[in-house]
Amino acid sequence: MHMADALISPAVGGTMWAVTVGTAAYSIKKIQDDIDEKKIPLMGVMGAFVFAAQMINFTIPATGSSGHLGGGLLLAILLGPYAGFLTMASILIIQALFFADGGLLALGCNIFNMGFYTCFIVYPLIYKRIMRKGYSATHIFIGAMVSAIIGLQLGAFSVVIETLLSGKTELPFTTFVMLMQPIHLAIGIVEGLVTAAVVGFVYNNFPEVIEKAALNQALGDIFIKKLLLAIVVVTVLTGGVLSWFASAYPDGLEWSMLKTSGKEELEIPNGIHQVLEKIQEKSAFLPDYSFKTDKEESEETWPAVSSGTTVSGLIGGLMTLILAATTGFVVYKLKKRKKANAA
Template sequence: MHVPDGFINAPVSVAAGVVAAAAVAVSLRGARRELDERTAPLAGLVAAFIFAVQMLNFPVAAGTSGHLLGGALAAILVGPYTGVLCVSVVLLMQGILFADGGLTALGVNITVMGGVTVVVAYAVFRGLLKVLPATRRSVTVAAFSGALLSVPAAAAAFTVLYALGGTTDVPIAKVFTAMVGVHVLIGIGEALITAATVGAVLAVRPDLVHAASGLSTPLKLRVDGELVDAPAPVPAAPVAARSARSTRGVWLTGLATALVLAGVVSFYASANPDGLEKVAADKGIDAKVEDHAAADSPLADYGVKDVEDARLSGGLAGVIGVGVTVLVGTGIFWSVRRRRAEDLTATSTAAPSAH
């Protein structure tokens, strides 16, 4: 759903940019409360994983494909504020390096694909956890539902922006029906990917799933045909004392998976236009689309310039994209984490002693 330049006029694009900038600013502040020494590098990995999976377009209808938006996945794994930042980093890398999503439409894309998806998915997720049993299965079900609804919500948000500043005269009702209709189907794929990923992390390291941190249901063991609470494990050391090595295996496994998906599996992705591209072509929304400012980038259209072999070109572009995204993302999240530590230090030293 990467909106290119020319779909939305300048005033609405600027307004969306202001909204996106405000969302990023709020998220930078909120992420300080979500990130710690273990989760800061994992947040960069989540951004890289979203970048990789977004290269895997899957067919959803005749002549149409879809791909992960990632807001739900990021919000559930690393928190809603950090989730907005993850998607924003991905969109920034895609726009600058790969000419995917217009640069003047960056605010539109962050608002729609980052802000709306995270808010809707996390609200649905949290709402369901309040009424479902406090189990890992409930987390997976809630993740599926939040992701499923976040995609058509993003499509509806795009339609609102198009109604306010669309550059072509197309009946809004037709745009809404087409956009939401196809993105409901794409939402199913989003939900499956999100639930599978969250479930996999829950299975090996539930402590690294931000949205599952409040679960306190004890592990059940079957004894003589009955389920009983398992004894609570005695922690070897306080959480604060755990070294970064405790997440090294998860980080390396996640990075390897992202590299394989972007560098190898992406070659087999559907070549059909995604939901927005298909609707734009069918309804005439793309009549005034503009050439991307980074169209001459060496990595434009997810291929390495002057590399003739399509498989090698796309694979190298994917690997480079994952590498750059994880580096940029990790750098940003470490900076946010370090700023929090500095704030806490300043607060503790400035607070007067109570007598």
């Protein structure tokens, strides 16, 4: 559900950039209450894992469409809403700048659509309320499923509203929304299943991580090296190998656009859109998670394309890990400086 710049107007894009920056600033302020030296690497490896997971598009049967995990809910459950939002922002920044996945003008929209609803709406208002009944396999499953579905529905609806406010007449509201919501319902079900599986594993082996995140508390003396190692191993396998088998079908947004307008992509307007496109062309060294030479060779073989995908998964995961961890480190230093000044 990564929006391209062609889908939005400069006014909508600028407004959503402002809203997202404000939300990030709020998160930086609030995360100072619960960040410590152990949450920093956890932010990094979870960011890398979600980056890799988003590369795997899975086919939606009988539709000719595909979907991929968003990961915002999972980040909120394991890191807390504030660290989760900042980590999602790190993922989407890396994707837009270096892999041309989502536009630069639309980056504020994408961070908001995929991070705000999951971290600040469904996680505290739905997931945590269900968990008040006690952590169990059943409650984790129900909480993950309901929250993932509602979060994705809100995100998909926001995409429709943003295109409407941008005056995209190629995507009439009624037709577009009637396609976007059902296809993202199917994607939300898969996201709920995966989220429940991951959260169930973490809770069974490292319950304090999830409990501390729910209480907005620092991890303290919890031993998480095994958890970090497990996430790293799964991330390498996901981004380096499983990403080869991603579905070639258009994702839910592209499929909805195709059914509505007859095109998976809209024409890029002149002005700021083309300026940002040129910037992205220069910064994206692995566009669409493949080598640029792969795009130029019409008869590229599957192993060569897979090598580009593998490199993208590993390098992108590492870059996301560094950015997310650096964000956490900077906030942690700000917290220590604030305490020192107060003392």
